[in-house]
Amino acid sequence: MAVAVSSPYEFGYDENDQVFTLAGSMRPKDVGEIDACLKALQTCARRATGMFYLNVRRLLQSNNVAFNGLASVLMQVCQERPDVNVTITMSSVVGWTPRKFNALRRKIPRIDVVEYDKDFYPGQSFVEDSSFVSVLRKQTTMTWRHEKHILLRHGMGEGMKIADICCGIGDFALLLFREFNPTYVVALDHAKASLDYARKMAKEFNVTGVEYVYGDAAEMLLPNGEFDFVTCRHSLQVFDRPERILSELFRICKPGGRVYISNEKNSHCLGEPRAESIQWTYNEVAKLWKYFNMDIEIGPKSRRLLLDAGFEDIRMESFMVTNLDGDPEEFADVVRTWKDMFADSMAKERGDDDAFIRKFKKGFDDHIFAALHPKGYAGWPIWVASGRRPL
Template identity: 35%
Template sequence: MTPYTLHYDPLDQQINFEGALRLITEEETARLLRELTAIHDRIEGVLRLNFQRLRYINAAGVRALSLFIDYARRQNALAIQVIASSVVAWSERVLPVLQAIWDRVEFSVYDKNFYKSQGIIEDDGFIPLLRNQTRILWPLEQEVLRRHGLKSGQRVADICCGCGDVPLLISREFAPSFILGVDHSEAAVAYARHLQSEFNIDNAEFQRGDATTLMINDNSFDFVSCRLSLQIFSQPELILKELIRITKPGGQVYVTCEDYDLIVGYPESALIHETYERAAVYGDQMGMDLRSGKKLYSMLAQARLEAIQTDHIMLDTSRADREAFAQVIESWRDFSVYTIGDDLGLDEADQATLLSGYEAQLRAIRSANGFTTWGIVACSGQKPRQ
């Protein structure tokens, strides 16, 4: 484990700690205190201490921070915000003590409620939906992944990997040298590890992590994917920045997002269309952008990725097992009408309207001559070599 580093970001007046703050000598404590007080003395307003990337600390490190807070208390010039993360368990337990030293210290855990739908999406009840989606998407997506540069021998990371089935399928079909799956959901990561033992795959690893603050070294993967996840975060650019950071120069960043504007159905077209219009609006209210597929190219271009290529993964009733497709729509229906509907406090009439479109789509899927789609945009770009 590397020793700690301390980086001051003047744009946010934030000190970012990284590595392991395990101090040994009094000289080390004094040095850290000097660094912190020097920053303290040249700013005004609010100073943030961010511990999201600090993997370990020891009591001597906590004492150095306490001495700094005590210094700030005596100066009484700044307010201090302390930012912990549930991914580094020590921080939630140890850091609240800093508030006891000075009541102008505000303590928060960054990744508690850091996106609106977190409670729903990180629940283990969400896993069957993820599994059904993979069941119908994988036959199409594996070809898309190949076109976007995924190949044998690469080091691959799948960020927001959900229940881990896709990284394991990638391991099986593409033979990467190593694949890492990261997800913030405890339930999903536990499921992924269970699935890994069932698949008997050795070159995969799953870890719990925050996609906006990955505990992964810079430039460490050849191919980094983030599939069907950016749309649930209000600041997807923070995740994209991390995907690019961990990708090797010349490596590929691959992202997919669904886009409700690409969903059509027949017969009962209007009913289906209206339901997805409404679902997208309700999604907005939950902090999700369910029409973000069309924005991916622009996002990757603004992030200065090169050789950007796009693909549609257009699933439809002529190319998918109809019953598996129906099961996905049933999961969406329940998720949208009941889970999100209850969360947003939709009344019975609104829920019934929403429900009618999903039922119409299910009739289209289960009718021999019916047709419907699920449209996803896949987009990838190369990280510049220099």
């Protein structure tokens, strides 16, 4: 995509997808200042066939002069070309856009307006549910025992400026704040219920150095090259295009800073006794996530993903959360929540029959059995990897 970069805003056109993209801040004094952009929009829209897209997901600001100019072009195109429909994709994170573009939709019904974030996260509704909070908290408790040591091997140190992207309920950010005494932590997530919880917890613990912000990990409003250390845990597996998130993590990381990711390979969850049933169920979990365009097997692919995103000095290791780490009931609670989410929500939504769901649930029950068995062993493997943004 060709992008004009000489002004505080950028525009470009992807002919393949018929997407005209606007980004940055458009606050011209008069419409003549954005004439080149408006002419390009008009030309592209006139050449389009079928659906023409205007992407304003990263148009952080627009004054009324610019908006009026854009709206005039789109209205004219709709008038001239009855065969062309216009879809405007915006982000709920950029607060001003719904107010203005929904007004345009009401004026011209052939112009559709969609919130891109909602379409981009195919399975996120499962994990944006506030009932998922308890399992997230337990998971963090269990993984933190390992990660607080691992992080040091990946370049984490004191006094850093940190971004925790896809922070969920924000407990990892709080732990980072306490353990590593950073100068500043920004924690971003797309789940409002989780952020509400995170802010409540920060207030309860009297922590003021962590800023929780609502945002789209694939289109963040955070500035370029800002952070010494960027974390993104258990999240690439929730998106169908993890490379989009990685390119954003790369962008906000300082040159020389590091991006740290952790992910799972759920089919490698294990337990004894009843290993076979456990194995079958977690293999099915992987297939189930794939059905919803998510890759719960992404863990070992982390190295390749980081290299492809342009990072260097990749460090990678894995660890196993087990029933022996702490209270085995904690481990069992996490598996119980997986069972509820995977079998009762996701498998049912996929349309699985009762016989499958019974067998599917049995593997989780057997994993719990192994965790609580006096001689049992139950494990949940995690892969962590980090890469340095080149100087």
